[in-house]
Amino acid sequence: MKDPYEVLGVSRTASESEIKAAYRNLAKKYHPDNYTDSPLADVAEEKMKEVNEAYDYIMNSRKSGGESTSGGAYNNSYNPNSRYANVRMLIQQNRLDEAERILDSENEHSAEWYFLRGMCYFRRGWAQQAVQCFQRACQMEPNNMEYRQALNNMTRQQGYGFGGYNTSTGTTASECGVCDICAGAMCMNCLCRGCGGC
Numbered sequence: 001m002k003d004p005y006e007v008l009g010v011s012r013t014a015s016e017s018e019i020k021a022a023y024r025n026l027a028k029k030y031h032p033d034n035y036t037d038s039p040l041a042d043v044a045e046e047k048m049k050e051v052n053e054a055y056d057y058i059m060n061s062r063k064s065g066g067e068s069t070s071g072g073a074y075n076n077s078y079n080p081n082s083r084y085a086n087v088r089m090l091i092q093q094n095r096l097d098e099a100e101r102i103l104d105s106e107n108e109h110s111a112e113w114y115f116l117r118g119m120c121y122f123r124r125g126w127a128q129q130a131v132q133c134f135q136r137a138c139q140m141e142p143n144n145m146e147y148r149q150a151l152n153n154m155t156r157q158q159g160y161g162f163g164g165y166n167t168s169t170g171t172t173a174s175e176c177g178v179c180d181i182c183a184g185a186m187c188m189n190c191l192c193r194g195c196g197g198c
Contacts, residue, residue: 004054016062023055060092084112091119111140115147122154130154 005012008022028034030048035041090099100120106113118133134151141147 004057007050007054008058016059019055019058023051026051057089057092084116087116091116091123094123096120096123111137111144111147114140115144115150118150122150127154 005014008019008026010019010022014022027048030044030051032041032045032048035044038044084102087099087102090096090102099116103113103117103120114133114137118130118137121127121130121133131151131154134147134154137144137147138151
């Protein structure tokens with residue numbers, strides 16, 4: 001199956017406006033109204049579904065930070081026919097409880113299973129568990145670039161080893177990033193010295 005960028009006919013470095021323009025053109029082309037009473041109606045409907053899924057995937061990925069224009073984890077293996085396609089979509093939509101329920105119901109744990117479990121942990125801010133899952137996925141399929149990129153991004157860019165703290169960029173008040181931990185430690189140090197302690 002083609003990746004979402006190929007479906008829309010744009011490059012990975014395309015801007016948001018270019019992606020929207022490509023989507024609009026394809027939506028006009030394959031809109032069901034154009035194929036009323038046509039033998040191609042089923043084909044157009046399937047193509048329109050593929051275009052919608054590709055567009056949603058790209059936009060959700062970019063909004064959530066799961067994908068960047070330069071490439072990164074979780075962006076090269078979009079496949080709606082995958083055994084775990086629904087789990088991938090749930091993770092993109094941040095519906096982690098549902099995604100984890102499906103994963104928990106699986107008896108066989110493949111490399112993709114470990115990768116997706118790691119993505120759930122990552123989204124929850126549990127960096128150490130995410131790294132362990134990504135490492136297991138890489139051990140099982142060492143040539144899979146998606147799994148390798150996820151592990152590299154966690155170890156290089158995100159940092160880990162901070163227990164249950166969220167190492168994301170911190171977009172809500174409940175999230176706690178690495179910078180927050182450092183800032184908190186510095187404040188505690190200043191407070192302790194001000195009170196005559198430490």
